[in-house]
Amino acid sequence: MTKSLPFSQAIRxxxxxxxxxxxRGWHLFAKSTGLSLPQFSILMQLHxxxxxxxxxxxxxxxxxxxxxxxxxxxxVQSGFIKRDEDPHDRRAKLLNLTDKGRTLIQQGIxxxxxxxxxxxxxxxxxxxxxxxxxxxxxxxxxQEVETGTQADK
Amino acid sequence: MTKSLPFSQAIRxxxxxxxxxxxRGWHLFAKSTGLSLPQFSILMQLHxxxxxxxxxxxxxxxxxxxxxxxxxxxxVQSGFIKRDEDPHDRRAKLLNLTDKGRTLIQQGIxxxxxxxxxxxxxxxxxxxxxxxxxxxxxxxxxQEVETGTQADK
DNA sequence: GTATAAAGTTAAGCCCGCTTAACTAAAAAG
DNA sequence: CTTTTTAGTTAAGCGGGCTTAACTTTATAC
Numbered sequence: 001m002t003k004s005l006p007f008s009q010a011i012r013x014x015x016x017x018x019x020x021x022x023x024r025g026w027h028l029f030a031k032s033t034g035l036s037l038p039q040f041s042i043l044m045q046l047h048x049x050x051x052x053x054x055x056x057x058x059x060x061x062x063x064x065x066x067x068x069x070x071x072x073x074x075x076v077q078s079g080f081i082k083r084d085e086d087p088h089d090r091r092a093k094l095l096n097l098t099d100k101g102r103t104l105i106q107q108g109i110x111x112x113x114x115x116x117x118x119x120x121x122x123x124x125x126x127x128x129x130x131x132x133x134x135x136x137x138x139x140x141x142x143q144e145v146e147t148g149t150q151a152d153k
Numbered sequence: 154m155t156k157s158l159p160f161s162q163a164i165r166x167x168x169x170x171x172x173x174x175x176x177r178g179w180h181l182f183a184k185s186t187g188l189s190l191p192q193f194s195i196l197m198q199l200h201x202x203x204x205x206x207x208x209x210x211x212x213x214x215x216x217x218x219x220x221x222x223x224x225x226x227x228x229v230q231s232g233f234i235k236r237d238e239d240p241h242d243r244r245a246k247l248l249n250l251t252d253k254g255r256t257l258i259q260q261g262i263x264x265x266x267x268x269x270x271x272x273x274x275x276x277x278x279x280x281x282x283x284x285x286x287x288x289x290x291x292x293x294x295x296q297e298v299e300t301g302t303q304a305d306k
Numbered sequence: 307g308t309a310t311a312a313a314g315t316t317a318a319g320c321c322c323g324c325t326t327a328a329c330t331a332a333a334a335a336g
Numbered sequence: 337c338t339t340t341t342t343a344g345t346t347a348a349g350c351g352g353g354c355t356t357a358a359c360t361t362t363a364t365a366c
Contacts, residue, residue: 116168119298134286138167
């Protein structure tokens, strides 16, 4: 490796700050809602990836199907998730956020952003433009990585 | 495209992807080490902010001093943290990472970072340069926000 | 010098997440 | 049609995090 040290260094510094910040932030927010972090993570997962079955949850979080079922059940009873039957496979369930769940996540994201808004205030217009462009680049790259799009190296 | 995207929207998209990714990643890593997420978070805290007392932990994570004490105790017994007496106040303790603790966190960062390396491979040299610059800007701004430095725009 | 406040610790008890194990029900395979 | 595999649920039990409450020890205030 070591093909571009500045990149590594820059992103490491940023990640160090940002990861610590966001981890702490989510933890405190989840707590303030009365949800545990695992419960909250499931909502995040649904927000991020959309509807899925029980098995997807258990695989994604590396827990047993039993654990996933119990966790989801609490979220269903709290009204954050709905658990419908999959029309194509009557064994399977289709999990999705309810409006209440969607609202909650949105609220959480809102709160997380407040820090970034503070951050924005520290920047000049020019800096902002640079950052925007870089973020768009990164977001696109992240999606490529996520979806397995090959950009041939 | 999307060059007219406001700052907040660009960063929201990025955060949406990145936060979800890093949250999940830390959770799985912590789990793989046998540490709980709260325990792990304390190590992160020490890594990020340096030595501190018991009360700082309890305030930072919004838990009672009792909970902090118990949590820290486990980390001490596992050898990730050392708990010394504060020379200036014999009631207080000074918590700090041991080498073992420091190594663990470094390992975690390393693993988190692998995703970013994949990301880097999706970028052209020019894009990398842009991203580096933006990250430096953000890191600086984050530190200003953290320390309360006034940039006075 | 006594009273009060502050920093941590310890113990009891609760809730929660997770696992294993035993189960139901539906789909796929033969 | 029977067998096996797949999706999910339920119950018992363990361990962890957190809280309250009672305590020890050291610093600070009067």
